[in-house]
Amino acid sequence: MSSIAMSITRAEGFTAPGPGDFDLPPIGPDKTFEFLGQTMYLGVTKPMIQMVLVGVLVFVFFWAAARKRAMVPGRLQYIGEQGYGFVRNSMGRDIIGSKDFLPYVPYLFALFFFILINNLLASIPFFQFPTFSRAGLVYTLAAISWLVYLGAGMKKHGVVGFLKHTCVPQGVSPAMYPLLIPLEFMSNILVRPVTLALRLFCNMFAGHMLLILFALGGEYLIVEMSAAYAPVGILAWLLFIVISFLEILIQFLQAYVFVLLNAMYIQGSLADEH
Known part of the structure; x- marks a missing residue:
């Protein structure tokens, strides 16, 4: 067998990471059931524990930081403040x-x-798993934010007033209402929590997927392939290190953007003009 054929054969042994790597098994006993043709399970998983x-x-950190407040703050109080x-x-x-x-x-x-x-x-x-790479967990947060957004607007404007404020654009001819009102309702009421969740979920999922790919791919190239592939494997590991530091920045930015958008949505629901 030629060296090219051997390389192809050995390369086929590498299993690329995929969505299945994020589907962690339950910890301890679990029960399975069928739902829409899929096997689902009830049990405690690593993301739940995290x-x-x-x-x-x-809670404990900020409770401890605020427990003994002083005019001249200590290190813990300073960080909390x-x-x-x-x-x-x-x-x-x-x-x-x-x-x-x-x-x-507070929220x-x-x-x-x-x-x-x-x-x-x-x-x-030891952890090394992005909790919000599981879509269901992110959509739960987005649903809570959606309820806060609706509650803030309805508390100030009333239910009908909030819907009018959110879905009826000002300064537009009434002749355009049949076209614009459904679009505004879909954009501001229905689609908003979905896009809020997708942004966080996709970034956490894609970033971790890249880290898995470069870590396992580099290991495979160095250990399983011929020595000629070792430099490429080392390069993959170097990229893994670089992306790891970049991922820390993205982790902060995604938390910031998620909460910033929450604040913007609340501000929009409280505003007197649309």
Whole structure:
């Protein structure tokens, strides 16, 4: 067999990463059932444990930071105050407005650090799994944000007033209403939570997929292929390291963007004009 044929044969032994790598099995006993022709299971999975762990960590950290407040803050209190001030000022007051922002700061604050720490777990050894690479978990967050958005607008404008405020554009001829009102309703009410979730999910999924590809691909090229492929494998590992640092930046930015968009949606629902 020629060397080219041998290389092709050996290359076929590499199994490329795919969506199945994100479908982690339950931890401990589980029960399966059929739903729409698919085998589903009931059980506790790693992403579930990570979400609970992060919720506890965020609560305990900021509770400890605020427990013994002093005029001259210690290190823990200082970190807590800086984190709270960042969300309060840059995503609360500056976006929603100084008049209406305070009731929504606790939600934005908890949401930001909950998403951020969950995202960062993808870069921490032992965990190394992005919680929000599971679409169902992201859509749950988006649904909560959607309810906050609707609740804020309906509380201020009433149900009918909010729908009119959101779906009827001002300064447009009534003759255009039959075309624009369904588009505005779909864009502002129906599609908004979907796009909010997809942005976070796709970035976490794609980033982790790249890391798996470069890590496993580099290992395969160095260990399983001939020595001629070793430099390519080393290059793949170098790219893995570079992308790992880039992924940390993306993890922060995705948490920031998710909460920033929440604040913008709340501001839009509270505004007096559309």
